[in-house]
Structures are given as structure tokens and as C-alpha cells.
Amino acid sequence: MHTFLDRVKILDNFYQASAFFPMPVVLVSTVAESGQINLGPYSLCFPHVVTGSGRHGMMLIVRSESNTSVNIQRTGLCAINFIPDTKKFMKNCVMLGYPGETTEEKMKNSIFSLQPTDLESPAGQYRPDLVREAFQVFECTWDDSFPLTDTDGSVEYHFLLRIDRVLIAPKWKACLEKGRGFPKMPVNFGFRDNNQFWFASHSRPYRVPIPAGKGTTLLAVQYACTHYDPDIVWQEDACRKIVQVPKIFLKTVIAGVVKEARSAGITEITPEFMDRVRAKRR
């Protein structure tokens, strides 16, 4: 049917066996039954719930019998540590990714250092340590209302991990706020040719401006609103109310609205609140 594409058989692990698919590399820290911290390298770890009343979540796809899977099921907790791209770290990730080893066996070979978290844990639980070499960490709680699997006897489990806290190294936090600058993140192309993983380093990211007049102003306004004050949530329709504000005044307008919200003890800005602020100003 296609003259320019060949059909490929869809095998298990199709993303690496039947296709080219770029993936992140994270070390998931969990607490083993002995109390020791376990680090498991994972790439099938993606944003899964990205909007909506603080229930943001990641999807982690894990072999059902792995240490990580067993520990999350027992404790409900994990931390997703994003590892910077150096060959030394990727080599150690591959070492920690050898299936079937116990926590005690594998952690003897870990070159990563661990630091306890200061985030409160549920009663009777100990939150997993953070990897000090990580440039970013998501501390998560498993949402067990999401089915682990939809297939009997499945060897893969799907963990919906609600994000309790995002931590970023100060240097990269500043870049995030400026909207510019990226840490060196590895790209994993998976386990290929049966005996090795393939990783790539990314080159300097380049910019592609959004074309003017493509209805993108709302995106820009949403970006400015949500980055102004992390404690204040903006509903999309509230942002829509200020899309016509010229760019040079946008920050002042946002600051004014946030100030009003804070003095009224409001943490979520609705279109109705925007109308009230506007009426007051008039």
C-alpha cells in the first residue's frame, strides 16, 4: 500500500524492537523491605495526568516482579530521579538495570549517592531517599485506584504516580523560570541488537517561535500566569480574559490579579474572580 514505507511486525516491546523511540532515563528510588534504598533505571516513565486540580501524575511501566514494582506496591511511595547525561552514569544505570538481582546485591555496584528527603511521609512509612546527582526529582505516591493491568498474568504493571513534589537544582530552576536553558538529559533508544542499550546526548536545543496569528496568545498568557506565582492556579478561562493585554503590560496585570487573590485568600483564579477584579479597578 505504501510505496515509501515498509511494514514492520509489531513485536513485544515494540517501541524498541519494532520502532525508533526516544525515551528519558530516570532512576526510581524505593524502599526495600529491609529498609535499604533500591534504585531501578526506567525509561517508560511519562507525564500521564497533566492538568486538573493538583492530581498531576506520571505513568511508570514496570516489570511486575521487579524490586521497584514490589516496593511501590508495599509502600505506595517512590521518587523519580532524573539523571544527567554522562556516560559514567548511563553505564551504572545499565548495571543497575540487570533483572533478577536483589536490592542488596545490586546496590553494592551503585555509584550514586543518596540523601534522605524532608517531605513528610504517611504514618508508618519511610519515604525513599533522593539521588544527589539528579538534576530534578519528582516525589510520588502511587494511586492504586488506577488498574495495575488489564490483562491476566501480565508481566508489565502500570503505576499511576501522583506527584507530591517537584524538586529541581537551583541552576535549572532559574532556567525554568526564565523559560531558557536545559540540563544535559540523556536520550535512551532502548535495548537493541540483543546485547546493548543505546543512548544519545542531545545537542544545543534550538528555538522555533510560534507563528504570529495562530491563536497561540492564550498559550503565552497561560505560561506567564502559571509561572508568576506557583501557589496560584489559573483556570484557562481566567487567562483568556487577558489575552488582549499588550505583552509589555502583561506581567503588571498578572501581578495585580495575584495580589488581589492573595489578599482575598484565593488560590485558584476563575473567570468570575477576573471580572470582580476588573469591576473593582473600574
Ligand SMILES: Cc1cc2nc3c(=O)[nH]c(=O)nc-3n(C[C@H](O)[C@H](O)[C@H](O)COP(=O)(O)O)c2cc1C
Ligand atoms: C536505561 C534503562 C531503562 C529501562 N527502562 C525500563 C522500563 O521502562 N521498564 C521496565 O520494566 N524495565 C526497564 N529497564 C529494565 C529494568 O531496569 C530492570 O528490570 C531492573 O532489574 C529493574 O530494577 P529493580 O528490579 O531494582 O526495579 C530499563 C533498564 C535500563 C538500563
